Amino acid sequence: MQLIAYSIGADIACETFEAVIQKVYANRTSEIVTKRSFNNTRGGHTQFVKWVGKNAPDRSLVHVVMEATGRYYEDLAYVLFNAQYRLSVxxxxxxxxxxxxxxxxxxxxxxxxxxxxxxxxxxxxxAWQPMSPLMRELRELSRERQSLMGILTQARNRLHALTSSKCPRLDTVKRLKEQIKFFTRQIDQIEGEMDELRDGDEALQINHALLCSIPFVGSVTAYTLLAETDGFALFENREQLIKYAGLDIIENQSGSSVRGKTRISGRGNARIRSAPYMGLAAVGNHDSVFGETYRRAIDKGMAKKQARTATVRQVLKVAFGVVKSGQPYCEDTHRNRAGKRVGEPSSSPTVTEPRKQPVLEPQN
Incomplete structure (x- = not known):
């Protein structure tokens, strides 16, 4: 029977990982060759590569598959990628x-x-492709900032509750205020480091400026979208981005008896989903296509949260369009094409011809 592949499964945990090698034949049958446990360390990764080379000698047939288990898989994934093994996560x-x-x-x-x-x-x-070192660093900073923002919000809420109570303990109030100042400084420092990354890379600088040309997309939101999507390199069309963000529509209908509610899946990257959300707080009063989308959703009976989520979908589609086309947002073109209900053309529905790069202001 002709051998067509070695399929290697790796189940990654924090300290160890299990691996199984299967031979795959032309008739799609398979058999287990061997299995072994390894330490999830540099030494264990080296042993794993040697073990694969011994039991699957034809490198061109090797395909390693692993789960995206938190961060624990990343070191081994980079080892295999650098060793030029075909890898899927x-x-x-x-x-x-x-x-x-x-x-x-x-x-x-x-x-x-x-x-x-x-x-x-x-x-x-x-096959799995790693992020560029620049985008990986930007993602780390973006996620660190999001984490600190959550802690800062908690501290502010505790301070508000405490100062609203009768006879608050002054020492506790003082400590909470010091915590708020500390986390605020940390967040400002992170944002400064993100700006430094942007200023040191022309492509990142251009894409950041393109995203900031969209209403309701600020600097931090632009960083988050770029970091979580690897500069939108992960996607070939808008629908892939929407699904990755967990904003794809789930229907529950069957025949004439089942008429369940339509909802978003919520299964994707919550950071992408939430990044534009807070910036849309005042979208209902905004004279733009996004404001019209929000008000139209409200008129259809949607709750405010649902209407804002529908607007987030539109913002993400526009963000994809401006980055992929290399042109800044154009309100008139967006309004015209949205009014005509044009589908998704090869170029962005939010840009005009001819293509021009945005003019970047010098950073002080």
Whole structure:
């Protein structure tokens, strides 16, 4: 029987990972060659590469598949990528649903590794590509800022509640105020570092300016969108971006008896979904296509939160368009094409011809 691939499944945990090598034949049958446990360390990664080379000698047939388990998979993924192995990183929910389709309801690391290897043999998922070092650094800063903003909001809420109570303890109030000042300084520092990254890279500078040309998209929102999408390089069309953000529409209808509510999936990257949301707080009073979208949703009976979410979808589609086309946002063109209900042409529905790069103001 002709051998067509070595499908290697790796189930990654914090300290260790399990690996299984399967041979895949031309008739799509497979058999397990060997399995082993490794430490999730540099030494363990080196041992894994040697083990793969010994048991799967034809490198061109090797396909390693692993779950996107937090951050624990990243070191091994980069080792394999640098060693020029074909690698795929799959979302855990896909592996979980695949296991259910096999009637596998037990869960342990060796079994998970075998299921991942079988998934790779059957579906041949697309190869993983790492983010550029610049975008990876920007993503780290963006996520650090989001985390600190959450802590800062909690501190402000505690301070407000405490000062609104009777006879608040002054020492506690003082400490909360000091915490707020500290986290505010930290956030300002992070934003300054993000600006430095932007100023040091022409492509990032241009894309940031393009996104900031869109109403309701500020500097921090632009950084978040670029960081979480690898500069929109992860997507070929708008619908892929919308699905990745968890804003794709889920329907629940069947025949004449089932008429469930239509909702967004909420399964994607929540950071992309939430980035433009807060900036749209005043969209209902804005004389723009986005404001009209919001008011139209309200007129249809949507709650304010739902209407703002619908507007976020439109903002993300426009963001994709301006970055991919390389042209800043144009309100008139957006309004004309939105009014005509034009579909998704090859160029952006929010830009005009001819294409021009935005003029960048010198940074002080």
């Amino acid at each position: 799959v979302l855990p929910n896909k592996i979980k649903n695949f296991a259910r389709s096999l009637n596998e309801y037990s869960k342990n690391d060796p079994l998970d590794a075998r299921i991942i290897a079988t998934y790779g043999a059957m579906y041949n998922p697309k």
